[in-house]
Structure formats: structure tokens, C-alpha cells
Amino acid sequence: MGxxxxxxxxxxxxxxxxxxAITGCASKKTPNSAADLGLNGAGAATPGSxxxxxxxxxxxxxxxxxxxxxxxxxxxxxxxxxxxLNKYKQYAIVVEGHADERGTREYNLALGARRAAATRxxxxxxxxxxxxxxxxxxxxxxxxxxxxxxxxxxQNRRAVTTLSGAGS
Amino acid sequence: xxxxLKPLLMVAAMxxxxxxxxxxxxxxxxxxxxxxxxxxxxxxAIPDFQGGLGxxxxxxxxxxxxxxGLFAPIDKAAFVEKITNPDAAPRYEDWKVxxxxxxxxxxxxxxxxxxxxxxxxxxxxFGNTQLAGEQFFANDANQRRVAHIIADAIYEKITGxxxxxxxxxxxxxxxxxxxxxxxxxxxxxxDGANVRYLSxxxxxxxxxxxxxxxxxxxxxxxxxxxxxxxxxxxxxGQRELVGNFPGMTFAPRFSPDGQKVIMSxxxxxxxxxxxxxxxxxxxxxxxxxxxxxxxxxxxxxxxxKVVFTSDRGGRAQIYVMGADxxxxxxISFGDGVxxxxxxSPRGDLIAFTKQTGGEFQIGVMKTDGSGERILSSGFQxxxxxxxxxxxxxxxFRDSNGGPKLVSVDLTxxxxxxxxxANFASDPAWSPLLE
Numbered sequence: 001m002g003x004x005x006x007x008x009x010x011x012x013x014x015x016x017x018x019x020x021a022i023t024g025c026a027s028k029k030t031p032n033s034a035a036d037l038g039l040n041g042a043g044a045a046t047p048g049s050x051x052x053x054x055x056x057x058x059x060x061x062x063x064x065x066x067x068x069x070x071x072x073x074x075x076x077x078x079x080x081x082x083x084x085l086n087k088y089k090q091y092a093i094v095v096e097g098h099a100d101e102r103g104t105r106e107y108n109l110a111l112g113a114r115r116a117a118a119t120r121x122x123x124x125x126x127x128x129x130x131x132x133x134x135x136x137x138x139x140x141x142x143x144x145x146x147x148x149x150x151x152x153x154x155q156n157r158r159a160v161t162t163l164s165g166a167g168s
Numbered sequence: 169x170x171x172x173l174k175p176l177l178m179v180a181a182m183x184x185x186x187x188x189x190x191x192x193x194x195x196x197x198x199x200x201x202x203x204x205x206x207x208x209x210x211x212x213a214i215p216d217f218q219g220g221l222g223x224x225x226x227x228x229x230x231x232x233x234x235x236x237g238l239f240a241p242i243d244k245a246a247f248v249e250k251i252t253n254p255d256a257a258p259r260y261e262d263w264k265v266x267x268x269x270x271x272x273x274x275x276x277x278x279x280x281x282x283x284x285x286x287x288x289x290x291x292x293x294f295g296n297t298q299l300a301g302e303q304f305f306a307n308d309a310n311q312r313r314v315a316h317i318i319a320d321a322i323y324e325k326i327t328g329x330x331x332x333x334x335x336x337x338x339x340x341x342x343x344x345x346x347x348x349x350x351x352x353x354x355x356x357x358x359d360g361a362n363v364r365y366l367s368x369x370x371x372x373x374x375x376x377x378x379x380x381x382x383x384x385x386x387x388x389x390x391x392x393x394x395x396x397x398x399x400x401x402x403x404x405g406q407r408e409l410v411g412n413f414p415g416m417t418f419a420p421r422f423s424p425d426g427q428k429v430i431m432s433x434x435x436x437x438x439x440x441x442x443x444x445x446x447x448x449x450x451x452x453x454x455x456x457x458x459x460x461x462x463x464x465x466x467x468x469x470x471x472x473k474v475v476f477t478s479d480r481g482g483r484a485q486i487y488v489m490g491a492d493x494x495x496x497x498x499i500s501f502g503d504g505v506x507x508x509x510x511x512s513p514r515g516d517l518i519a520f521t522k523q524t525g526g527e528f529q530i531g532v533m534k535t536d537g538s539g540e541r542i543l544s545s546g547f548q549x550x551x552x553x554x555x556x557x558x559x560x561x562x563x564f565r566d567s568n569g570g571p572k573l574v575s576v577d578l579t580x581x582x583x584x585x586x587x588x589a590n591f592a593s594d595p596a597w598s599p600l601l602e
Contacts (some may be wrong), residue, residue, distance in 0.1 A: 066483070068438070101548060105374060106464045110432065110463050114438040117438025138372075141374070142347070143346060145347075146345070148548075
């Protein structure tokens with residue numbers, strides 16, 4: 001749990017985390033990140049919108065190396081996600097599981113799947129209807145941060161809660 | 169493939185060289201024992217073959233033999249005798265003075281029906297004798313294959329082992345930025361020539377593997393949204409989903425008889441187990457049932473056993489079980505994390521990826537886990553595949569911004585880059601073509 005873990009406790013700082021990833025690792029656009037939505041980290045999004053979820057709630061959690069346990073900071077993020085999702089029930093949800101590059105391709109597909117399932121199970125335990133949730137693993141095939149060191153790997157070991165079937 | 173193969177008639181040892189091949193004990197004096205740890209590459213002279221296409225063909229033969237690490241082709245500038253008649257005995261003394269142990273002469277000509285005819289003779293210089301002579305017919309499209317077949321014949325004659333040059337490799341062609349990589353299914357000759365793309369790059373595709381019948385591959389694709397295992401007919405492009413499972417299917421490989429695909433299936437609890445699907449009856453058999461990640465299954469060449477990766481003991485290690493799932497036994501106990509085990513086509517070794525000390529290593533171990541040997545180490549490399557003769561591995565190494573293919577022989581001393589236009593990963597070697 002480093003700087004990122006600390007930052008993610010504050011939902012308004014999520015966009016800043018994404019911005020750091022971009023400058024620090026020469027990453028291009030990060031799908032689902034606040035930066036991608038042209039926001040500057042302010043809570044300007046319409047309540048109940050996808051932007052609101054990404055910026056003010058935080059759409060992603062991070063994992064320790066080769067681990068699928070939901071860390072304490074991630075539990076807070078997921079609890080906020082569950083609260084929001086229980087309020088805005090029009091969304092179907094796909095939880096994406098990702099791994100860093102420090103593992104083999106096939107193993108990391110399985111690891112990403114396990115992270116997605118652990119994230120889904122946590123959301124269900126907080127009252128989100130299981131029928132709204134699907135999972136998908138991208139293994140190490142969709143990194144958001146692309147440098148070759150720990151600062152990037154820790155951002156790539158993630159589960160991202162994405163909204164689909166939006167009614168708004 | 170069949171349609172391509174038919175015109176390629178192999179007429180072994182026709183009038184030419186027949187007696188020499190039959191009456192001489194093979195490898196009488198010219199012998200290279202590939203089982204010895206330290207093989208000194210054999211100096212071999214390969215003058216340009218005669219005929220319009222001759223030099224082109226002999227260059228491919230030379231490159232194949234050189235890349236194997238077992239042969240040291242001699243610089244043509246050093247040659248004393250100029251070969252004018254490739255069918256006549258050479259002046260052995262002229263080749264002895266430049267220390268050529270073997271000499272290959274040959275010619276390539278066009279037949280009246282448009283086919284090309286290639287012939288070669290292999291001479292044992294210090295034995296003063298011809299070791300082999302063969303001729304082959306092929307259509308134009310198979311020029312390179314003729315060269316690979318000749319290289320295989322020379323390799324086999326001298327080492328006593330089957331060659332691996334007349335083979336192909338399926339792989340993932342990767343282009344674009346690392347966080348937006350386009351991945352395409354591709355196939356090429358083992359030396360990087362004749363690249364052909366088998367998918368358009370719109371969906372992520374991973375881990376292609378050859379069927380033993382060579383006309384089919386199995387691979388994983390995200391095209392339906394959920395990642396799943398597919399079959400692809402290489403020539404027709406016909407695709408087919410393997411099974412209809414609710415969750416992700418991945419890490420597929422064929423059984424040695426080509427009748428089954430073994431793969432991982434994601435459970436609802438987030439763990440992965442190994443299943444085998446019979447491609448004719450479509451029935452599936454569960455082989456593992458653990459609350460762990462069980463993946464990367466690979467059959468032994470006789471089909472009786474399966475080696476796989478599991479983290480049931482905490483970290484990923486290599487296990488072996490019967491093909492029915494019986495007797496699951498851990499075989500890797502070294503210091504590190506083991507994955508992607510692949511059974512050698514000879515049955516004697518298991519190749520693997522090992523992570524230890526911040527490095528990724530490619531290594532081999534005996535099938536009981538003993539005798540581990542690391543052949544290659546690097547910052548990021550993985551996914552070995554065996555040449556059909558079980559003497560060479562190909563894998564992919566990430567450096568300079570993306571993955572490239574590399575081959576290494578079982579001594580670990582002969583590492584060779586495989587040229588590809590773009591980044592490339594997940595190589596899978598075909599069996600020898602027919």
C-alpha cells in the first residue's frame with residue numbers, strides 16, 4: 001500500500017492518480033479514467049452519471065503482487081461503489097480483472113479472472129444484485145501504465161468496475 | 169495444406185546417389201553427436217547450387233544449418249575448387265585444405281511442366297565419399313520448402329536426428345502502443361519467411377497452438393466479448409467455438425491424436441480448472457477440481473499424461489497427472505514460480521517458464537521434475553514451444569518496448585532471434601510438414 005493506496009481513499013483524488021500515471025509513464029489515454037473524460041478531478045459530474053461514478057466514487061481498485069485479496073483501501077472504494085450502484089439501479093456492471101506483466105500470459109488471465117470475481121463477490125456482499133454483475137479478465141493484455149517498473153505494475157494490478165446499459 | 173503438398177513430390181535417391189546411400193553405413197566418418205553437451209559446430213561447405221534458382225535455394229539451406237548451431241558454413245571466398253558439375257565427385261583435397269568436413273553440391277532446374285527440380289549431394293570430405301543424394305520436385309510456390317527439406321535431409325544424415333526446418337510457426341503479431349496493442353494471429357515459416365495473417369486485429373487473440381494434423385490451430389479470442397477458445401482451419405479460414413461454456417475458456421492445446429482440446433475453464437468462484445473436450449462427440453471431461461488456478465495443460469506425446477500449472481500449493485508450480493485426471497503430483501520444487509509447462513515431442517523433457525530473482529527463465533526438466541536446467545534468462549520472457557525434433561525451443565522475450573521471438577537449443581548456448589516485421593509473441597511450432 002503506497003501512495004496510490006492512500007490517494008484512492010479520497011475519491012476526488014482518483015483523477016490525480018490517473019494523471020500521475022500518464023505523465024510518469026508516458027501512457028496514452030486511459031479508458032475509463034477521469035482524464036479520459038476531460039475532467040480535472042473536480043466533482044463536476046452530474047450525480048448518477050458514469051462520470052460521477054468514475055470521478056467521485058472511483059471505478060478501480062488495486063491489488064498486491066500475485067494477490068487477489070481485497071485490500072482495506074479497496075474495501076472502502078468498493079463500499080462506496082456498492083452504495084452508488086444500489087442508488088442508481090439502471091446500470092448493468094462489468095467488472096474487469098487485470099494483472100501486471102510479471103507473470104505468464106495464461107496464468108495472468110486466470111489471475112485477472114480471480115480478481116474480477118473477488119471484486120464482484122465483495123460488491124454482492126454489499127447488496128449489489130448478482131444479476132447486474134458480469135466479470136471479464138484481460139490478464140496482462142490491457143495495461144494502463146506502460147513503464148517497466150513497480151510504479152506501473154502496481155497500477156496495472158487492478159479491477160475496474162465499468163457501467164453498461166446506462167439509462168441516463 | 170494438402171492442396172499445397174500434393175505437387176511437392178519427393179523422389180528420394182533416384183538414379184543418382186542411390187548406391188552410395190544404401191551401401192555406405194550412414195554417418196560412417198561424418199558424425200555429430202547432438203547428445204553431447206558441447207557440440208563443436210561442423211565446418212560445412214555449401215557452394216551455390218547450379219541453375220537460375222540455385223544460389224537462392226542453397227542460401228536458405230546454408231542459413232537453416234547455420235542457425236541450428238550445429239554447423240559452421242565456411243565462407244565461400246575460401247573455396248579452392250569451383251564446382252562446375254554438382255554430380256561429379258569433388259576434389260577432396262581441395263576441401264580438406266579449408267577443413268570442410270562436409271560438402272553439399274546441388275542444382276536447381278525447371279522441368280517442362282513448370283515444376284522446379286532440386287537435387288543435392290552430400291559429400292564426406294575426410295571419408296572421400298558421397299553420403300547422400302536426393303532430388304525433389306516442387307511447384308514455384310514451394311521453392312523455400314524445397315530448400316528446408318534439403319536442409320532437413322542434411323541435418324538428419326549428419327546428426328542422426330530428424331530435422332525441423334520444413335516447419336511453420338503460428339504466433340501473435342503485435343503492433344501499436346503497449347496500452348493499445350493490436351494483436352493478430354499470424355503464421356510463417358520457422359525462419360520468419362512467408363508471413364500470413366489469420367485474423368484482422370479487431371479482437372485480442374492469444375495462445376495459438378497447432379493441431380498434430382497441421383491444418384488446424386486452436387487459440388483464444390475475445391471476439392464474442394467473453395474470451396473463449398476457438399478452432400481455425402488454416403487454409404479455409406473456417407472458425408468454430410470450442411464448447412459452449414458460461415465463462416472464460418483459455419490455454420488450449422490439442423491432444424497428440426488431434427481428437428481432443430484440453431483447456432482451462434473459469435469457475436464462477438474465480439478459480440480455473442482443466443477440462444478436455446472430445447472434438448467429435450463434443451463431450452467434456454473435467455480433469456481437475458480445485459479451488460485454485462489450474463492452467464496451461466500440455467499432453468505427453470503418448471497422450472497418457474498431462475502436465476499443468478497450479479497454484480494450489482500457494483504459488484504456481486508444475487504438476488503432472490494422468491490423462492483422466494488421476495494421480496495429480498507436483499514435480500517442480502525449485503526456488504521460484506513455475507508456469508507454461510510444455511511436454512517435449514520426444515517425451516523426455518518438460519520445458520517451462522520460471523520466475524525467480526526478478527528474472528524470467530526458460531528451462532527444461534525431466535518429466536519427474538529432476539535435472540532442471542535453465543537455458544535462457546531475461547527480464548521478461550516466457551512461453552516455450554518445442555521444435556518437432558525436441559532439440560530446440562522457441563519463446564518470446566519482451567525488450568525494447570515489445571516482445572520478439574527467440575530460439576534456443578537444448579545446450580542453451582545457441583540463442584537466435586527469429587526475424588519478424590512487428591513485435592511477436594506466443595509462438596507455437598508445427599510438426600514437420602509432409
